[in-house]
Amino acid sequence: MKSIFFSLLVLIHLPSFSQKTELPDYDNIPLETVLKDIEQFYNIKFSFNPEIVKNELITLSNRNSLEKLLENLENQTSIFFEKINDRYYAIRKKNKEGFITICGYVLDTKRRKAIEEVSIINKSQSKTISTNHKGYFQFHLIKPNDTIEIRFLGYKNKRFPAKELENKDCLRIFLTEDDFQLGEVVITEYVTSGISRQGANSAININPSKLGILPRLVEPDILQTLQFLPGVQSPTETASGLHIRGGTPDHNLVLWDGIKMYSSGHFFDLLSIFNPYITENIKLFRSSTEAKYGNRISGVVDIESKNEIPKDLGFGIGINMTNIDAYFEAPIDDGFGVVISARRAFTDLIETPTFRSYSDRAFQSIRFFVDNQNFDQETVENENVFYFTDLTIKAILDLSENSEQNNKLTISTIFTNNNLDYTLNIKNIQGFNEPFDENQKDNLEFVNQGANIKWEKFWNKNFSHSANIYFSNYDFNYKGLREVRATRDGFLFFENNIEETNTIRDAGASIHTNWIINAKNNFLFGYDFSTNAVTYNADYSADNFTFDESDGNITHAVFGEYKLNLNEKFKLSAGIRGNYFSVLDKTYWEPRLNLEFNLSENIITKVAAERRNQVISQVSNYLPNDFNLDNQIWLLADSEFVSMLSSDQISGGFTINKNDWYIDIEGYFKSTEGLTSFANGFNGVLELETGESKAFGVDLLVKKRIRDYRTWIGYSYTNQDFKFENVNNGDYFPGNFDVRHYLSWIHSYQWNNFEFSLGWTIRNGRPYTPASGITEDNGFLFIDYEETNSERLNTYHRLDFSASYKFKLSKNDTWRSKIGFSLFNLYDKENTLNRTYNIRFDDNNDFLLQEVNTISAGITPNLSFRIDF
Known part of the structure; x- marks a missing residue:
């Protein structure tokens, strides 16, 4: 592997080895001779009539860059250079x-x-x-x-x-x-470069191509980047497990080029599925959501891939310790171009330290049983075959008839796939009448694919529209086998086959318009249509248990939003959205209000309020199987296990931006109705319960920049309580992810082509429900639980590090390269993420209560290398 990598570098550098190391000095040398030297040195081409450079003599001794060099030549001659692209230049006479x-x-x-x-x-x-x-x-x-x-x-x-x-x-x-921008103040570095914010109430925007280095990330990761913002947490250490201001991941609306995504994680959500190298912008709403977004009650993550026709051919390829990726962009014809990206894990072929750490994190609850039986190494055989893929294709067509128009048609497609084959064999287990073997097989695959056709047109500088047609398909398939056989005669003691499928068929269309009435007034309005077909099937052969759930919903939604800007001192955004859900045969109205006051040039205050509803959400897998990986099932409201969710939220705060200091503080109160016990998976709660929650929180960001050094502290206080009539005597109790205090302190520094980042995170442990013993009733065993979520895990903390080095592979900067290195959990802290309980049997066939802890990933290195052209 090392020799291949070294050979690759040598081959890449061969063209540059054959070139001169620097241009010579020129003293009254013919221009044509100088141009030939420049072509060879910078690997470019000039197109010109030899007659126009005759009798032109050049004297040069100080050259800094190609741009400066051409400028100097223009000053000495009667010609000028017209850049066609990065490689070709035309030479013309000035006069x-x-x-x-x-x-x-x-x-x-x-x-x-x-x-x-x-x-x-x-x-x-x-x-x-x-x-x-x-x-x-x-x-x-x-x-x-x-x-x-x-x-x-x-x-x-x-x-x-x-x-x-x-x-x-x-x-x-x-x-x-421009007054038509409604006076938005843009914070170009909300926490680091590439992360900006328009105004105090507007969305946070992330441009991955300009993103500064962040700790633990060897490459930009769209969803993990969001976790560096106050109010966005991942208590489970996953990329897609975003808990935004008291909401759970299924409460977030995730869009990729207008396509609704129902799965956004690779490798059991440890990595996000979106390729950052073809992503142009990520828009995050933690609250104060625009009226055009609907059917989710928490955050909005709106991801847009590159949306302009490429000017030149470009591509990039990269590899890290889990996968290889590539992208390609090209202008096909005048006004038409394509952008393609692909990524594939090689974890089914090569086992790296990063993959081993991720596997330990994902499969530890299965191995817990093995580790606690004190088996000899020879008695345990397991095989883990896992890989993921994703592919995106985007075509961009410019329909504009002249330069004043903006008339564009784009077609976007995405395909993501995760596939797991896991086998565990335990031989010669003692403790019963005769030794036996236990076999376990798990096959899991989930796919999310979709497409979107979007037509955007500016009819004039005051009125524009955006029309979309999309579909999104989600498929979850699981097959499991559990069997126990006597080792002497092959007699089958126990066999259980488990099959589960969960599918979503989502399609729809929308028309959104934007009318700029004048410099102070703006009005947006639109209509959304969508149809959802959701099915869930389960077959649990041990108890001859089957379950079938199938339902559909049609949503008609209209919205309008008015924006007012008075002399950049006061801004108002008032909107309303109406949703008709056929599955409930009812219309729900969602008012939304945002106010912003500029108290001074550097201080802005903000107030926002909104109501939102959600008709599709996830529940925990309630089948009594041994597949202990996270297994969430999507279901529509009005089913036996899911209710329609409704949430009200009010927030307010202020920002200060002065002398390279930036302070942003915002408090919020959020109430939610329609929660179910199955959706939250409370230990010891066997019956379906419907309840409510309330959350109060404060998010604080303090950032300081000193030249090339940045540091910021993000702190979130969250108090989230649940209430169910028949749980905890009907009293409020802490929610499953009630992390009261969450603090991160990030440092980043740039030195020449090197970048370094160090980040420390500390937070409260999650609540859990302790168990006190086991009760036997009519041959059935039950775990006795104490008050729901009455205890907390130990305090969580870790330190992460990243470093990168950028360098050029060609003189004219067309070939660029980057090496990155990261360490997750630098001091290898063993943090407990979750605690549950199981009933096991000892060598005497007596049952006992076992505590099962889900432990965070240990120290995890990662290394990346990429080339871009």
């Missing part, structure tokens, strides 16, 4: 009869600072250039009457006749912030 040269500097009106990457468009010739870091631009071969438009997101556009910009001193052009 031509009937044409002029224009130039200028683009600056912000308020701050008087240069604006980089501003689009300078010659609308008459359909050509575009961008300003550099000084805000400077220069356009050659322009006709005096050509129309020049200057555009930059968040600013008002400006137009000029080209002749007004013909000035040797290069005019300064000032852009004013």
